Amino acid sequence: MSDRQAIYDTVTAQIEPFNKKGVTLNDATTFQGDLEWDSLTVMDFVAAIEDEFDIIITMNMQAEIETVGQLVDAVAKLKG
Amino acid sequence: MTDAGLVAEKLPVDPVEVAPERDLMSKFDALIAERQALIDTGVTDPFAIVMEQVKSPTEAVIAGRDTILLGTYNYMGMTFDADVIQAGKDALDQYGSGTNGSRMLNGTFRDHIEVEDALRDFYDVSGAIVFSTGYMANLGMISTLVGKGEYVILDADSHASIYDGCKQGNAEIVRFRHNDVNDLDKRLGRLPKDAGKLVILEGVYSMLGDIAPLKEMVAVAKKRNAMVLSDEAHSMGFYGPNGRGVYEELGCEGDVDFIIGTFSKSVGTVGGFCVSNHPKFEAIRLACRPYIFTASLPPSVVATAATSIRKLKHAHKKRAQLWENARSLHAGLKALGFKLGTETSDSAIIAIILDDQERAVAMWQALLDGGLYVNMARPPATPAGTFLLRCSLCAEHTPAQIAIVLKMFEAAGRSLGVIG
Numbered sequence: 023m024s025d026r027q028a029i030y031d032t033v034t035a036q037i038e039p040f041n042k043k044g045v046t047l048n049d050a051t052t053f054q055g056d057l058e059w060d061s062l063t064v065m066d067f068v069a070a071i072e073d074e075f076d077i078i079i080t081m082n083m084q085a086e087i088e089t090v091g092q093l094v095d096a097v098a099k100l101k102g
Numbered sequence: 103m104t105d106a107g108l109v110a111e112k113l114p115v116d117p118v119e120v121a122p123e124r125d126l127m128s129k130f131d132a133l134i135a136e137r138q139a140l141i142d143t144g145v146t147d148p149f150a151i152v153m154e155q156v157k158s159p160t161e162a163v164i165a166g167r168d169t170i171l172l173g174t175y176n177y178m179g180m181t182f183d184a185d186v187i188q189a190g191k192d193a194l195d196q197y198g199s200g201t202n203g204s205r206m207l208n209g210t211f212r213d214h215i216e217v218e219d220a221l222r223d224f225y226d227v228s229g230a231i232v233f234s235t236g237y238m239a240n241l242g243m244i245s246t247l248v249g250k251g252e253y254v255i256l257d258a259d260s261h262a263s264i265y266d267g268c269k270q271g272n273a274e275i276v277r278f279r280h281n282d283v284n285d286l287d288k289r290l291g292r293l294p295k296d297a298g299k300l301v302i303l304e305g306v307y308s309m310l311g312d313i314a315p316l317k318e319m320v321a322v323a324k325k326r327n328a329m330v331l332s333d334e335a336h337s338m339g340f341y342g343p344n345g346r347g348v349y350e351e352l353g354c355e356g357d358v359d360f361i362i363g364t365f366s367k368s369v370g371t372v373g374g375f376c377v378s379n380h381p382k383f384e385a386i387r388l389a390c391r392p393y394i395f396t397a398s399l400p401p402s403v404v405a406t407a408a409t410s411i412r413k414l415k416h417a418h419k420k421r422a423q424l425w426e427n428a429r430s431l432h433a434g435l436k437a438l439g440f441k442l443g444t445e446t447s448d449s450a451i452i453a454i455i456l457d458d459q460e461r462a463v464a465m466w467q468a469l470l471d472g473g474l475y476v477n478m479a480r481p482p483a484t485p486a487g488t489f490l491l492r493c494s495l496c497a498e499h500t501p502a503q504i505a506i507v508l509k510m511f512e513a514a515g516r517s518l519g520v521i522g
Binding site: 060061062065069072073076077078080081082 | 253277481482487
């Protein structure tokens with residue numbers, strides 16, 4: 023299993039508790055449009071991802087991340 | 103020179119209709135519809151209250167009715183203080199109604215200097231800079247202090263002016279969970295060791311009226327080599343031996359680098375400020391855009407502020423009365439069975455938590471019809487999808503008013519099934 027796949031699996035597992043509508047996830051799934059998350063949900067989810075990978079995703083970076091795939095790539099980069 | 107510049111520009115009586123997809127105002131359709139739906143239920147618009155007369159710090163006339171004010175930030179009741187009013191009148195007579203310019207150019211009058219002196223005395227610091235509002239103080243200080251490649255670390259429940267200060271600047275922005283010392287420590291530990299960092303805290307968080315564990319948070323920030331800014335807007339005048347704020351009460355005076363405050367709450371007028379002991383603090387005046395590119399406060403405003411701040415320093419009786427009022431209202435509401443934002447009476451703000459907008463509005467309306475004004479607050483201003491009826495106390499509230507207020511809450515709460 024590639025590193026990216028491992029990160030993807032961990033990210034999607036972290037999404038599940040917040041996936042109230044049971045949306046099927048893929049790289050193109052958007053947080054705002056498809057998952058319909060509000061700013062409070064985003065905040066909780068980002069904190070969970072940060073703690074899981076021991077990284078910081080600044081609010082500046084968060085503004086650029088719209089899809090699951092983009093988040094997985096950002097995590098991969100931050101983990102270095 | 104042509105006449106064109108001399109003709110007053112007028113909007114056309116019948117503007118040409120803009121196609122919906124090109125109309126920039128279309129994005130507000132959902133907001134307009136939501137507000138209309140609320141009005142259509144027959145309630146008074148909670149965000150369009152007009153004070154027709156103001157009789158004292160605790161009484162006004164709203165919609166022709168005498169109303170007790172329990173939703174203003176006039177904590178120390180200074181707005182009708184005779185000395186404060188006289189100072190404003192004298193300044194109007196001597197200096198006119200406005201300054202017509204920036205602090206940096208022609209907008210610094212005698213009383214701008216006097217109010218900054220009053221702040222230095224009140225906070226016992228070497229530096230004080232006055233801004234035109236508290237919002238601008240946060241906007242200016244945060245965006246100017248923290249630059250590209252540096253970090254702002256802020257509490258998730260921070261005031262909008264703190265978030266907007268972050269947006270205006272070029273720093274990297276990191277949030278931690280509200281009042282969570284470990285979460286702050288963990289996040290600071292993940293940031294580059296050598297980068298400049300500013301941790302932003304608030305003494306009192308205004309939505310629920312809870313206070314920050316400043317002692318522990320400041321210790322964590324210092325351990326990680328971060329500077330600290332504390333917004334003490336909702337605590338000035340009644341925390342700590344000198345009324346400086348929660349940071350004084352909790353013994354963090356030596357470790358907080360910058361204090362933000364406002365004239366629009368305990369001081370009783372309008373304006374904002376930052377005070378600091380940093381030896382280079384004055385440089386902010388030369389670099390801070392929200393300080394430079396706006397008109398300074400009118401002379402009457404800074405004169406009233408200076409007089410009020412000098413009186414607040416010795417307002418021990420008012421301070422005691424405010425705490426007495428807060429404790430008795432908190433205890434009374436708790437005994438009635440309301441769900442409150444804080445377990446104990448931690449501040450001059452007491453928030454009643456309701457689970458849905460309908461009941462919050464109905465309750466708010468019943469209180470207003472009975473002659474009591476409180477604040478209604480709703481997401482996104484409030485944490486975690488809660489609807490709040492926020493009460494803020496004043497040192498000038500009388501025990502008799504508090505008793506009336508509790509009776510009104512009891513009647514409204516029971517008739518709407520909020521309490522048993």
